[in-house]
Amino acid sequence: MFFRLYVYSMKQTVRQKLIMFWSLIFPIILGTLFRVAFGEFLEEEVIFHQIPVAYVAEEGASPAFAETLKSLEDDGGLLEIIETDGKKAESLLKEEKVEGIFYNRDSGTEEGEVTLTVTRQEMSQSILSSILEQYQRVFHTMGNISRENPAGIEAAAKVIGQQRQYLMEGSITDTPKSVMTDYFYALLAMDCLMGVSMGLQIAVKFKANLSNLAVRRVVSGTSRFGMLMPDLAARITIQFLCTLCSVCYLTYVMKISLGNKFALLLLTTLVGSIVGIFMGFFIGAIGTYKESLKEGVCVCCMMFSSFLSGLMVGGMYRFLETHAPLVNRINPASLIVKSLYSLNIYEGYERYTQSMASLLTIAVLLGAGAFAMIRRERYASI
Amino acid sequence: MQVFKVFCKVLSKHKSSILIYVVIYLIISLVMSRSIQETKEKEFAKVSLKIAVENQDEGAVGKELIAFLEKHNKIKEVPADQEAMRDAMYYQEIDYVLVVPPNFTEQFCTGKTEGILEGTAVPGSSTAALIENEIRQYLDTVDMYLKAGIDTDRAAQLSSEDMEQEAAVEFLEESDARPLPAGFYFFQYIPYVFLVIMILGLGTVMKIFRDKELAARNKCSAMSFFQQNLQFIMGCILFTFGVFLFFMITAVCLYRDYMFSVKGLLSAANALVFSVCAASVAWFCVQLVRSAPELNMMSNVFSLSFSFLGGVFVTLDLMSDGVKQVAKFIPSYWYVIANQEIQKVESLADTGNIYQSFLVVLFFALAFFSVGLLINRMKLRTA
Numbered sequence: 145m146f147f148r149l150y151v152y153s154m155k156q157t158v159r160q161k162l163i164m165f166w167s168l169i170f171p172i173i174l175g176t177l178f179r180v181a182f183g184e185f186l187e188e189e190v191i192f193h194q195i196p197v198a199y200v201a202e203e204g205a206s207p208a209f210a211e212t213l214k215s216l217e218d219d220g221g222l223l224e225i226i227e228t229d230g231k232k233a234e235s236l237l238k239e240e241k242v243e244g245i246f247y248n249r250d251s252g253t254e255e256g257e258v259t260l261t262v263t264r265q266e267m268s269q270s271i272l273s274s275i276l277e278q279y280q281r282v283f284h285t286m287g288n289i290s291r292e293n294p295a296g297i298e299a300a301a302k303v304i305g306q307q308r309q310y311l312m313e314g315s316i317t318d319t320p321k322s323v324m325t326d327y328f329y330a331l332l333a334m335d336c337l338m339g340v341s342m343g344l345q346i347a348v349k350f351k352a353n354l355s356n357l358a359v360r361r362v363v364s365g366t367s368r369f370g371m372l373m374p375d376l377a378a379r380i381t382i383q384f385l386c387t388l389c390s391v392c393y394l395t396y397v398m399k400i401s402l403g404n405k406f407a408l409l410l411l412t413t414l415v416g417s418i419v420g421i422f423m424g425f426f427i428g429a430i431g432t433y434k435e436s437l438k439e440g441v442c443v444c445c446m447m448f449s450s451f452l453s454g455l456m457v458g459g460m461y462r463f464l465e466t467h468a469p470l471v472n473r474i475n476p477a478s479l480i481v482k483s484l485y486s487l488n489i490y491e492g493y494e495r496y497t498q499s500m501a502s503l504l505t506i507a508v509l510l511g512a513g514a515f516a517m518i519r520r521e522r523y524a525s526i
Numbered sequence: 527m528q529v530f531k532v533f534c535k536v537l538s539k540h541k542s543s544i545l546i547y548v549v550i551y552l553i554i555s556l557v558m559s560r561s562i563q564e565t566k567e568k569e570f571a572k573v574s575l576k577i578a579v580e581n582q583d584e585g586a587v588g589k590e591l592i593a594f595l596e597k598h599n600k601i602k603e604v605p606a607d608q609e610a611m612r613d614a615m616y617y618q619e620i621d622y623v624l625v626v627p628p629n630f631t632e633q634f635c636t637g638k639t640e641g642i643l644e645g646t647a648v649p650g651s652s653t654a655a656l657i658e659n660e661i662r663q664y665l666d667t668v669d670m671y672l673k674a675g676i677d678t679d680r681a682a683q684l685s686s687e688d689m690e691q692e693a694a695v696e697f698l699e700e701s702d703a704r705p706l707p708a709g710f711y712f713f714q715y716i717p718y719v720f721l722v723i724m725i726l727g728l729g730t731v732m733k734i735f736r737d738k739e740l741a742a743r744n745k746c747s748a749m750s751f752f753q754q755n756l757q758f759i760m761g762c763i764l765f766t767f768g769v770f771l772f773f774m775i776t777a778v779c780l781y782r783d784y785m786f787s788v789k790g791l792l793s794a795a796n797a798l799v800f801s802v803c804a805a806s807v808a809w810f811c812v813q814l815v816r817s818a819p820e821l822n823m824m825s826n827v828f829s830l831s832f833s834f835l836g837g838v839f840v841t842l843d844l845m846s847d848g849v850k851q852v853a854k855f856i857p858s859y860w861y862v863i864a865n866q867e868i869q870k871v872e873s874l875a876d877t878g879n880i881y882q883s884f885l886v887v888l889f890f891a892l893a894f895f896s897v898g899l900l901i902n903r904m905k906l907r908t909a
Contacts, residue, residue: 182840281691285688303669309639310643313646440543441546
């Protein structure tokens, strides 16, 4: 009987277009959106583009800084320098044609008095300010040397501009990982939790106040557990297959690296799917509320859980770890993200097993709770 | 006022689910704004990191390097074994691990520079690059002194002094210098939240009125079509304005100073304009769905795609030019632009660009409403 019910339940689920949309199409849409929004970030480490900057030199100002800028424009193409006067530069800055203005004033010293004027503080401005800072530090150093040991200046000057790697990168992982990967992990977590709508359907077909099918089932002589098991198994299978599709879509079509432990990645999504289905089942089993209300609660839980795992705002995990670490330990989506993360970052499996154990515990608790509510439920009147 | 009354009755019948949405999404927007504000502030302040240092070197350079790092960061012990280190990194007890090997000073003085230190960063953390840059600049400076023939101790000491040099950065206008107020972040996420609430809340009621049989019965009633629609629209305005008011009251409670300034006023106006747009998106969605769960689906598709592409979740600066061009066809893009412009405003006199964005959002509202109307009419004809 198990197998027959299992097959029927599978067929039933696949024919529910809406549920298939949630589990299959929606994650693909979202994955594509992520790809579009972070496109450049995933392809290169840094988005590299020339920073346009205005340069205003007073008469008599030291040429040393202009030379530094010129070399940055010619060698690396880091800057695009527009030499102009003060008024023009300001209007360029206001129109956002340049990211900043370097003012070089005559201070009577060789270093000159250079200041940077900006309108906001973002990546390009940080780069400009660090260029200026480095210039000033080197000048200060050279000044010190000329006081302490003028003979050594030439030798010291040779150091400037050498690209050195003092730091050998020690690493706790071999897998390269970009900050953006976290978004895709969160997406997979959400994908697993999409099972809530399927889980809810199981409950709807089991609560006599919610559907006619349930009325018939409740009066039948078959054990409820015996009817429930194939239903659950079928939903979990389909949810897992949907997640598998998303994983394949992300890896092969969107070309996103999700790590190299593919089998364990799938195991994680399987456990995640189980949690998702049980969560929906549990919510559906509570009380005698209307289906629409339960549907709303399901979607809210799924979205909220995904949100806390960093689906909409990256770095959520870190934020919660400092302010409310408990959330990271019990939120299913965070746990899924964490297992995927630890799978790719850590060599050992201790962290991974821990997160998976937490996930399984949650699944068992939800399943047991739901079954306890549905078991022996009787209706005086419907 | 029968239609209006029915509208309110339907609304109150669904109050529990609507309330759940409103509360959950209010919490989401509050947590989101808090977390983003925190990361943003960290990025631009001179961040203090927790660095675990193991100094096996006995020479002066190693010692001075650590003393230099200690000035702006917190120095911690390196955990006993690899496993403990991973744990500490995992739970963010340390951000960076630096190992200074034995004979570091000796090697450094003899001119060996490549890979003489070992640094480990938390995977995926962007702050580590800052500290690596500091270390590199410091050692470059020390090396310059050494090459110039100055002895190690003095070199290390002078280098620390040089590193204190900071670039003089000025802001064109005074208002640019101030960090963005917390209220800005709160308003940043309004498009997402409003879209979800409007599509789910308003959509649910609208859908009931669009029920074929109910619509047919309403049509043959004595009340004029104009009267019916007018009352229906009044109901929509009531809901939209109610949600808007609820969020504004929350904003006033949390960001009092901000809300009672010109910026707050303009932000509120921006949110009001967007809420109208969200309501017409809801009207548009209702034309496409047949059941409540479908409405749920629509709400997520529209709110998430508008938010991701419109620059609500991911800042527009990170997007490529091509994507930005596409984003211009999304109302939330204009909302976000207006929200950024508002932060530069000092008085109501210099707000030209902002009104332009308001207008664009209103045009989007009109467009969604018209297309919704068109679909509605076409369906009526085929029905």
